[in-house]
Amino acid sequence: xxxxxxxxxxxxxxxxxxxxxxxxxxxxxxxxxxxxxxxxxxxxxxxxxxxxxxxxxxxxxxxxxxxxxxxxxxxxxxxxxxxxxxxxxxxxxxxxxxxxxxxxxxxxxxxxxxxxxxxxxxxxxxxxxxxxxxxxxxxxxxxxxxxxxxxxxxxxxxxxxxxxxxxxxxxxxxxxxxxxxxxxxxxxxxxxxxxxxxxxxxxxxxxxxxxxxxxxxxxxxxxxxxxxxxxxxxxxxxxxxxxxxxxxxxxxxxxxxxxxxxxxxxxxxxxxxxxxxxxxxxxxxxxxxxxxxxxxxxxxxxxxxxxxxxxxxxxxxxxxxxxxxxxxxxxxxxx
Numbered sequence: 651x652x653x654x655x656x657x658x659x660x661x662x663x664x665x666x667x668x669x670x671x672x673x674x675x676x677x678x679x680x681x682x683x684x685x686x687x688x689x690x691x692x693x694x695x696x697x698x699x700x701x702x703x704x705x706x707x708x709x710x711x712x713x714x715x716x717x718x719x720x721x722x723x724x725x726x727x728x729x730x731x732x733x734x735x736x737x738x739x740x741x742x743x744x745x746x747x748x749x750x751x752x753x754x755x756x757x758x759x760x761x762x763x764x765x766x767x768x769x770x771x772x773x774x775x776x777x778x779x780x781x782x783x784x785x786x787x788x789x790x791x792x793x794x795x796x797x798x799x800x801x802x803x804x805x806x807x808x809x810x811x812x813x814x815x816x817x818x819x820x821x822x823x824x825x826x827x828x829x830x831x832x833x834x835x836x837x838x839x840x841x842x843x844x845x846x847x848x849x850x851x852x853x854x855x856x857x858x859x860x861x862x863x864x865x866x867x868x869x870x871x872x873x874x875x876x877x878x879x880x881x882x883x884x885x886x887x888x889x890x891x892x893x894x895x896x897x898x899x900x901x902x903x904x905x906x907x908x909x910x911x912x913x914x915x916x917x918x919x920x921x922x923x924x925x926x927x928x929x930x931x932x933x934x935x936x937x938x939x940x941x942x943x944x945x946x947x948x949x950x951x952x953x954x955x956x957x958x959x960x961x962x963x964x965x966x967x968x969x970x971x972x973x974x975x976x977x978x979x980x981x982x983x984x985x
Contacts, residue, residue: 656777658842659748659769663741663781665837665846665952677860677968678880680740681849684750687743688853688967692978695970696743697963698750705966708746709974712739729924730917745774788833789890790912793825798905816898823894830890834883834951844954849963851876852956854949856964866968868961876956877949880927884945888923891944896922 662683679688685698685706695709715722715731722731749768797818801807807818837843858874859866893912896919902911956964 659744659777660781660784661837661840661843662744662748662846663777664784664833665843677857677971679853679857679964679967680736680743680882681846681853682740682743682747683846684849684963685743685747686849686853686856686964686967687739688856688964688971689739690971690975693971693974694739694743695967695974696746697967697970698747699959699963700750705963706746706750707966707970708743709970710742711974711978725925726918726921729921729928732924733920741774741778745769745771786913788829789826790909792829793822794905794908794912796825797822812898812901815901819894819897822897823890826890826894827887830886831948831951834948838951838954847952847954848956848960851953852960852964853967854878854881854953855956855961856968860968866965868958868965871961871965872956872958876953877946879946881945881949881952883949883952885923885927887945887948888927889919892923892926893919 677688677690679686681687682696682698685696687694687696689695689712691714692711693709694712695707698706700706712735715735716728719731722728797807800821801818806814807821808814809817838847852871854876855871855874856866857878859871862870862874864870893915896915897908897912900911900915902908
């Protein structure tokens with residue numbers, strides 16, 4: 651894999667938590683390279699626009715984590731299971747779509763140059779590890795390091811007791827949110843990621859279309875907005891807000907100890923965030939529903955109005971997932 655393609659795939663892997671929904675729902679989806687993945691409770695389908703204008707599709711049956719292991723039905727743990735499966739399916743869909751994108755580039759290469767090889771599972775594993783390391787560095791180490799540096803000039807951040815913990819972690823959290831928003835905004839300026847965000851908008855429009863009860867079509871889907879309350883962008887925002895609050899109640903000193911706690915508590919933060927989003931989604935208008943509001947605002951960055959061709963891809967992906975769901979003979983309910 652060339653360095654350019656490695657970095658291109660890296661940016662898409664980094665966006666997986668943002669583009670993937672954070673709640674188990676009847677239907678949901680995710681944008682991928684030149685395509686969309688849609689999933690029903692027991693089915694998955696990814697549709698990708700090929701260089702010749704055709705559509706490549708892949709569909710697979712899926713089993714929820716709760717069906718495999720009973721403990722994933724428990725509060726907090728079920729959020730970890732849902733997000734884990736979402737990331738796994740997202741990586742699979744991204745691999746499928748990336749291989750079609752690489753095929754397009756290989757066709758455009760001049761004679762005498764070796765064509766790009768398909769992305770293997772091993773390559774995707776390397777991407778995942780590299781992206782995880784970047785996530786911990788950008789969203790855990792850098793905010794903590796910068797806050798520690800600022801605390802040398804602002805004594806209040808080092809005040810012993812709960813007050814100092816609150817102030818320190820408030821600054822740390824604000825820096826983390828700033829990095830998060832800035833990174834998304836910078837990515838939105840690139841041609842490749844802008845197209846991804848257009849497909850993200852197409853996915854949201856088609857999900858809204860399905861949830862409305864109206865026949866799913868390109869024309870109907872285009873009448874809906876691109877931002878959706880169950881988007882991964884909202885989920886990431888909630889994770890960052892919850893982590894900021896949780897860290898305030900853990901009295902650890904020293905940068906290494908704080909870094910270790912942040913890494914160790916990541917699954918707990920994910921689980922708690924999932925429960926809050928799930929409750930907020932069921933209790934529209936409740937106080938907790940305001941947690942998803944910043945994510946909705948930020949989706950102005952991570953979703954863009956799609957073309958009809960892009961909306962068609964999202965419709966085809968949903969149709970594929972629903973057709974497979976029907977062929978399996980199960981009830982269309984969340985497992």
